[in-house]
Amino acid sequence: MNEPVGKVYLVGAGPGDPELLTLKALRVLQSCDVIVHDRLIAPELMEMVPPHVERIFAGKRRDFHFLPQNDINQLLVELAKAGRTVVRLKGGDPFVFGRGGEELETLVQAGIPFEVVPGVSAANGVGAYAGIPLTHRDHAQSVLFVTGHTKNGEPDLNWTAICQPRQTIVIYMGLKPLKALCAKLVQHGLGPDLPAAAIESGTLPEQRVVTGTLATLPELAASVQFDGPVLVIVGSVVGLRDQLAWFDRADAPAGRERAAELSQPVN
Numbered sequence: 001m002n003e004p005v006g007k008v009y010l011v012g013a014g015p016g017d018p019e020l021l022t023l024k025a026l027r028v029l030q031s032c033d034v035i036v037h038d039r040l041i042a043p044e045l046m047e048m049v050p051p052h053v054e055r056i057f058a059g060k061r062r063d064f065h066f067l068p069q070n071d072i073n074q075l076l077v078e079l080a081k082a083g084r085t086v087v088r089l090k091g092g093d094p095f096v097f098g099r100g101g102e103e104l105e106t107l108v109q110a111g112i113p114f115e116v117v118p119g120v121s122a123a124n125g126v127g128a129y130a131g132i133p134l135t136h137r138d139h140a141q142s143v144l145f146v147t148g149h150t151k152n153g154e155p156d157l158n159w160t161a162i163c164q165p166r167q168t169i170v171i172y173m174g175l176k177p178l179k180a181l182c183a184k185l186v187q188h189g190l191g192p193d194l195p196a197a198a199i200e201s202g203t204l205p206e207q208r209v210v211t212g213t214l215a216t217l218p219e220l221a222a223s224v225q226f227d228g229p230v231l232v233i234v235g236s237v238v239g240l241r242d243q244l245a246w247f248d249r250a251d252a253p254a255g256r257e258r259a260a261e262l263s264q265p266v267n
Contacts, residue, residue, distance in 0.1 A: 012119015040091035126202030131245035148174030168235035195238035
């Protein structure tokens with residue numbers, strides 16, 4: 001007789017602020033057997049998880065992988081085959097540069113049932129907390145998400161599609177190649193005076209935002225020595241931050257003050 005097979009929930013934790021977690025994600029976190037989680041998960045969020053739930057760290061950071069992706073994929077299969085309910089917890093949304101599709105492909109091949117619980121993406125959440133709308137009728141009618149990961153040390157992107165007028169560009173993992181990225185954007189037609197921003201630890205109390213232009217942002221970002229996760233936004237919408245930067249105000253909520261309230265189990 002075959003042993004019962006568990007189930008994997010691929011869950012987006014949002015960009016950092018634990019209050020941006022969805023109600024469905026919270027319910028799943030409080031009813032699972034084991035969580036396989038990434039590095040960029042707020043400690044307050046993990047405090048919402050019952051103490052009996054096993055936690056397995058599978059974090060990655062630039063140039064260092066605690067667990068290689070293939071090992072994570074197989075770990076999810078093994079846990080589910082043991083009959084356990086597994087949450088694969090990822091920062092942001094798992095289908096936006098989160099390798100969620102790769103992990104699900106492995107589950108499909110192994111015959112493991114799964115469910116996806118979307119999360120607030122880094123682009124949406126970080127842009128909002130930085131006071132930068134991704135679209136605006138006067139500035140941008142489209143928005144494009146790209147990754148800053150490089151090929152052989154050089155950005156390898158569809159520059160024609162990226163360098164279009166009245167478009168916002170959101171660059172994930174763009175800090176390390178920032179200078180090369182900005183130079184390429186100018187080389188392919190965007191103005192060197194186009195506003196651009198680099199946001200570190202977006203949505204968290206320690207959020208830092210540096211704004212400049214394609215010509216000045218690389219030097220400005222280097223001068224502040226970012227050491228947390230950074231999202232880069234390019235486009236004239238960045239110029240709206242001076243008016244809309246609500247999270248920088250002294251009276252803005254800290255973002256974590258009510259996390260303890262959310263830690264109560266959901267009936």
